[in-house]
Amino acid sequence: xxxxxxxxxxxxxxxxxxxxxxxxxxxxxxxxxxxxxxxxxxxxxxxxxxxxxxxxxxxxxxxxxxxxxxxxxxxxxxxxxxxxxxxxxxxxxxxxxxxxxxxxxxxxxxxxxxxxxxxxxxxxxxxxxxxxxxxxxxxxxxxxxxxxxxxxxxxxxxxxxxxxxxxxxxxxxxxxxxxxxxxxxxxxxxxxxxxxxxxxxxxxxxxxxxxxxxxxxxxxxxxxxxxxxxxxxxxxxxxxxxxxxxxxxxxxxxxxxxxxxxxxxxxxxxxxxxxxxxxxxxxxxxxxxxxxxxxxxxxxxxxxxxxxxxxxxxxxxxxxxxxxxxxxxxxxxxxxxxxxxxxxxxxxxxxxxxxxxxxxxxxxxxxxxxxxxxxxxxxxxxxxxxxxxxxxxxxxxxxxxxxxxxxxxxxxxxxxxxxxxxxxxxxxxxxxxxxxxxxxxxxxxxxxxxxxxxxxxxxxxxxxxxxxxxxxxxxxxxx
Amino acid sequence: xxxxxxxxxxxxxxxxxxxxxxxxxxxxxxxxxxxxxxxxxxxxxxxxxxxxxxxxxxxxxxxxxxxxxxxxxxxxxxxxxxxxxxxxxxxxxxxxxxxxxxxxxxxxxxxxxxxxxxxxxxxxxxxxxxxxxxxxxxxxxxxxxxxxxxxxxxxxxxxxxxxxxxxxxxxxxxxxxxxxxxxxxxxxxxxxxxxxxxxxxxxxxxxxxxxxxxxxxxxxxxxxxxxxxxxxxxxxxxxxxxxxxxxxxxxxxxxxxxxxxxxxxxxxxxxxxxxxxxxxxxxxxxxxxxxxxxxxxxxxxxxxxxxxxxxxxxxxxxxxxxxxxx
Numbered sequence: 049x050x051x052x053x054x055x056x057x058x059x060x061x062x063x064x065x066x067x068x069x070x071x072x073x074x075x076x077x078x079x080x081x082x083x084x085x086x087x088x089x090x091x092x093x094x095x096x097x098x099x100x101x102x103x104x105x106x107x108x109x110x111x112x113x114x115x116x117x118x119x120x121x122x123x124x125x126x127x128x129x130x131x132x133x134x135x136x137x138x139x140x141x142x143x144x145x146x147x148x149x150x151x152x153x154x155x156x157x158x159x160x161x162x163x164x165x166x167x168x169x170x171x172x173x174x175x176x177x178x179x180x181x182x183x184x185x186x187x188x189x190x191x192x193x194x195x196x197x198x199x200x201x202x203x204x205x206x207x208x209x210x211x212x213x214x215x216x217x218x219x220x221x222x223x224x225x226x227x228x229x230x231x232x233x234x235x236x237x238x239x240x241x242x243x244x245x246x247x248x249x250x251x252x253x254x255x256x257x258x259x260x261x262x263x264x265x266x267x268x269x270x271x272x273x274x275x276x277x278x279x280x281x282x283x284x285x286x287x288x289x290x291x292x293x294x295x296x297x298x299x300x301x302x303x304x305x306x307x308x309x310x311x312x313x314x315x316x317x318x319x320x321x322x323x324x325x326x327x328x329x330x331x332x333x334x335x336x337x338x339x340x341x342x343x344x345x346x347x348x349x350x351x352x353x354x355x356x357x358x359x360x361x362x363x364x365x366x367x368x369x370x371x372x373x374x375x376x377x378x379x380x381x382x383x384x385x386x387x388x389x390x391x392x393x394x395x396x397x398x399x400x401x402x403x404x405x406x407x408x409x410x411x412x413x414x415x416x417x418x419x420x421x422x423x424x425x426x427x428x429x430x431x432x433x434x435x436x437x438x439x440x441x442x443x444x445x446x447x448x449x450x451x452x453x454x455x456x457x458x459x460x461x462x463x464x465x466x467x468x469x470x471x472x473x474x475x476x477x478x479x480x481x482x483x484x485x486x487x488x489x490x491x492x493x494x495x496x497x498x499x500x501x502x503x504x505x506x507x508x509x510x511x512x513x514x515x516x517x518x519x520x521x522x523x524x525x526x527x
Numbered sequence: 528x529x530x531x532x533x534x535x536x537x538x539x540x541x542x543x544x545x546x547x548x549x550x551x552x553x554x555x556x557x558x559x560x561x562x563x564x565x566x567x568x569x570x571x572x573x574x575x576x577x578x579x580x581x582x583x584x585x586x587x588x589x590x591x592x593x594x595x596x597x598x599x600x601x602x603x604x605x606x607x608x609x610x611x612x613x614x615x616x617x618x619x620x621x622x623x624x625x626x627x628x629x630x631x632x633x634x635x636x637x638x639x640x641x642x643x644x645x646x647x648x649x650x651x652x653x654x655x656x657x658x659x660x661x662x663x664x665x666x667x668x669x670x671x672x673x674x675x676x677x678x679x680x681x682x683x684x685x686x687x688x689x690x691x692x693x694x695x696x697x698x699x700x701x702x703x704x705x706x707x708x709x710x711x712x713x714x715x716x717x718x719x720x721x722x723x724x725x726x727x728x729x730x731x732x733x734x735x736x737x738x739x740x741x742x743x744x745x746x747x748x749x750x751x752x753x754x755x756x757x758x759x760x761x762x763x764x765x766x767x768x769x770x771x772x773x774x775x776x777x778x779x780x781x782x783x784x785x786x787x788x789x790x791x792x793x794x795x796x797x798x799x800x801x802x803x804x805x806x807x808x809x810x811x812x813x814x815x816x817x818x819x820x821x822x823x824x825x826x827x828x829x830x831x832x833x834x835x836x837x838x839x840x841x842x843x844x845x846x847x848x849x850x851x852x853x
Contacts, residue, residue: 102634278623291626302529313530313840315682315779 050081050089051466051473060206060463061475062127073130073523080238086471092234093124093468099230120223121516123467124234127478127498131525134494137200137208140392141482142490145196147382148213148369149486152192154385156182156365166384167377171401174452175374176422177367179330181337185354185365188261191486192363195254195325197221197497200480201395202463209395209460211479213375215366217327220497220517221483222285225250225292227519228495243524245494250483251292254325257487258293261359262322269322272296272312274303276328276344286327300328305348310358323359330364372421372455373399395460400451409456410447413440416456418447431507433459462507465518467500477501479509480520494522532624533686534838539620539628540674540690543636546613547667548698549600550660552576555705555732557656559725570596576705579608597656602647610663611647614640629677632670639666664734685775689833692775696768697826700819702733703755726751733763752815753807765822766802773799779837790832798825 056064063074070078081089100119129137154161155172156179162169172178197218199211228247232239255271262269275286277299290297302312303321311318326333332342337350352358368374376397382390398405398416409416418430430443447454466473482496498518499509509515556573571591574583577600586605587595603609614636621628621636643663646652652659671691678684706729723746730736730751738761743750758764773795777784780792787793810818 102637103630278619283622284625287622287625296529296532297626298529299531302531315528315530315533315837 050468050471051078054466054473054475056464056475058204059461059475059477060202060204062202062463062465062478071128071130073128076242077126077128077238077521080235080241089124089468090471096122096124096230096234099233100226103226120511121502122227122230123500123502123516123518124231125466125468125473126231126519126521127465127480128521128523131523134522135525136391137482138492138494140208140390141198141484141492143382143386143388143391144198144210144213144378145193145484145486145490147385148196148215148378149190149192150385151381152363152366152369153186153190155368156185161381161384164384166380171371171373171377171452172368175368175371177330177365177371179365179368181350181354182363182365187363188263188356188359189487191261193366193369194257194261194361194363194486196484196486197481198484200392200482201460202480204461204463206463208392208480210378210392211395211460212372213369213378214481215369216329216362217282218481218483219282219285219327220481220499221250221493222288223517224483224493224495224497224520226288227517231519242521243526245522245524247493247495250493251289253485253487253491253493254289255293255295257485257491258295258323258325258361260487261361263356263359266322270296270312270320271323271325272298272303272321274298274300274324274326274328274346276300276332280327282327289325295325300344300346303346303349305346305352308352308355308357310346310349310352321358323361325361330367333360333364370422372397372419373401373452376455395457398456400447400454400456405456406447406451409454410444412456413444415458417459418443418454418456421453421455431459459507462501462509465498465500467502467518474504476504477507477509478518495520528627528682530838530840532627533682534834535620535624536627536683536686537690537833537838539617539624540687541694542613542616542620543667543670544691544694545608545698546610546617547664548695548702549577549608549610549613550663550667551698551702551732552705553597553600553656554660554664555702555728557660558728558731573705574599576701577608578701579606582606594653597653601652602643611643614643627683629673631673631677635666635670635673639670642666682779685778686837689772689775689779692768692772693826693830693833695763696765696772697823699733699755699763699765699768700822700826702729703752704816704819705729722748730755735761735763749807749811752811756810757802757805757807769795769799769802776833789836791829791836794825794829794832798822798829801825 051064054064054068056066056068062071063078064070097119100122151161161167162172193215195218197214197220199214200208201211202208224247258271259269262271271293272295273286273290273293275283275297277283280286287297296312298312304311304313304318306318310321310324312321328344331339333345334347334350335342335345336347338345349358350364353360353364375394376399379390379394382388398409400406400409409418412432414432416432418432420428430439432440435443462477462479464475465478467476478498478500480496480498483493485491485493498520499511499515500518501507501509501514502516503514506514511517552573556569560569570593571580574580574591574596582605583591583596583599586603587599599606599609601610604612604615606612618636618640621633625633646659674687678687706725726746726748727736730739730746733755735755739746739751739754742754754761755764757766759766759770761767776792776795780788782788782792785796787796
């Protein structure tokens with residue numbers, strides 16, 4: 049038996065109760081897996097890895113020489129989310145993105161939340177991601193964050209907490225789609241028996257949303273995906289999504305601004321572009337408006353955007369709500385704009401900018417995770433319980449020098465899901481990133497990216513640091 | 528379609544054809560060696576035909592041996608035209624147009640690249656070179672077959688075919704030159720069994736021996752050159768390549784056959800006419816090598832005007848990641 053000696057080691061396990069008995073959602077799957085002949089699971093794991101490599105489902109690791117592509121490690125045991133769990137998650141995600149969108153619109157326009165002193169103005173002004181260029185601007189249909197990939201973690205109490213909102217260029221959705229494709233081939237029989245909600249129509253819905261954003265008067269709008277190019281770590285995803293949606297994948301050099309519109313350069317001359325799904329940071333998108341040294345963007349595109357002749361998805365300036373200090377205020381933001389209590393809680397967060405919080409953080413560095421306010425991908429983080437005294441002192445200095453730039457959170461004992469180790473199951477920590485599209489209505493894809501820390505005991509799930517992924521099954525409501 | 532994408536497809540296809548033809552050059556040389564009693568100067572002559580003698584001397588010194596030449600032409604990453612380098616370029620170009628080509632093509636490119644890269648480490652190419660270069664040809668054929676049976680016959684396919692055929696025409700002309708460079712025919716050898724074997728080896732390297740036999744009874748230098756240069760039906764013959772490249776060019780632009788609306792069409796048309804009305808005995812009288820040299824120059828001109836006509840709007844990708852994804 050794969051899980052005879054399985055030990056949850058006191059963590060919340062997505063497959064098993066504390067007493068070792070299977071949870072309801074996992075029970076059908078476990079029963080089917082037990083029916084496979086010995087060695088079969090391992091054989092299928094290997095075949096799946098070979099398949100992913102052949103398909104070229106790879107990512108690029110920064111700072112290495114040639115041969116920098118690796119496959120994103122994949123474990124074939126899926127994460128399972130039961131229908132009623134999902135229902136609450138979905139409502140929580142919709143509520144959150146709805147409120148965040150109103151927040152962004154407000155701070156660049158009426159600034160009501162500042163006037164009502166619910167949110168401190170100083171924090172806004174000092175955020176690296178605030179774009180004064182967007183003041184007074186309202187994007188098409190009033191929507192700013194069209195695509196978000198919220199990072200959720202599940203604590204020892206079994207509660208899902210929001211860790212990050214990722215409102216700029218959340219990546220990983222291509223892995224969700226590819227993982228599902230591959231796993232269907234790995235477990236065709238089990239797929240037939242389980243009631244799993246499909247994720248395959250994501251590209252279709254994405255395209256529909258993008259078309260909905262087209263400037264008024266654009267009949268059968270031309271939609272493109274703007275990539276920084278093949279050296280970007282997520283290039284595979286850009287290319288994959290463009291292909292799945294049947295739209296052009298363009299680089300900055302393929303676009304040009306002429307007479308107040310954006311065009312792409314084709315073998316038959318210039319062709320007008322209406323909607324751009326851009327996977328380039330604000331900073332790089334227009335050397336005339338932002339970083340002058342950017343070679344990736346399109347000079348003059350910001351003016352076209354502000355005159356309403358092209359739509360950018362996500363809107364410029366949404367990164368403000370990714371600032372981790374602003375994140376700390378999201379529960380207040382939700383209450384302010386919706387009058388409701390937040391359905392999904394934040395991980396408790398100490399804002400070093402606030403004196404009382406800072407004092408607490410400095411006194412408890414060995415038990416907290418300290419994060420810079422504006423980094424992503426797990427860079428620049430200190431994990432207190434694992435850091436040496438020297439590193440802790442270093443962070444103490446950093447916090448005192450620039451308190452605005454740091455927050456701290458208690459370590460969350462991430463929930464675990466079994467992975468296949470040889471012929472047995474072993475528990476590993478996971479997080480979860482579902483994807484939300486905000487167009488004519490709000491759609492949460494029933495599934496998402498489950499990242500798993502493959503190293504025993506590790507809490508770091510980032511692909512750049514030894515993380516892998518799993519397919520995520522959201523079960524249909526059978527009642 | 529995007530100029531940049533057209534450019535990538537065209538070059539992806541050219542580089543793939545180039546990789547295959549390097550294998551053919553080496554193969555013809557290996558064949559010729561078997562029947563000769565000395566290999567004096569022969570390996571250096573091979574490098575000359577590829578046009579990379581200068582880089583070779585920088586990399587490997589003055590003396591060209593079997594080992595150094597094989598390694599230089601096959602695995603040397605500093606040689607931009609080695610099989611491994613050209614396959615790397617195929618893959619880089621393919622990566623930038625993944626959403627345009629079929630996933631089957633992409634998988635074959637990957638498989639091919641890894642095969643050659645891994646062979647560089649295992650030393651298998653030096654041990655059984657015939658098998659290795661045969662496999663290179665087969666993988667390239669497999670790619671061409673997959674491309675032919677999985678791509679829409681749209682603009683992208685025509686750019687791919689045009690790139691492949693222009694490269695092939697150039698390389699077939701150089702393949703004929705291998706014989707010229709290596710074996711300046713000594714008067715006493717002409718018409719002897721040795722000479723015939725050598726011409727047969729040349730045909731074989733162009734995968735042309737079987738089709739040649741169906742058309743000609745005997746192997747004579749004139750008819751071999753006639754076949755590889757001026758045949759209208761053999762797919763590696765230079766005239767065939769030019770004819771079909773021209774068809775693709777006109778499919779892309781929509782210009783009626785026999786007319787031209789841009790420099791690429793004008794030069795391609797002129798080359799077509801020149802080859803159509805050429806006579807093999809005139810060519811040999813004027814000097815085959817000079818004729819081929821001139822042809823290569825004209826073909827380069829066609830390549831340049833294709834670039835100016837279709838790709839000039841595009842610019843190269845900057846080599847930076849462009850900020851972190853979340």
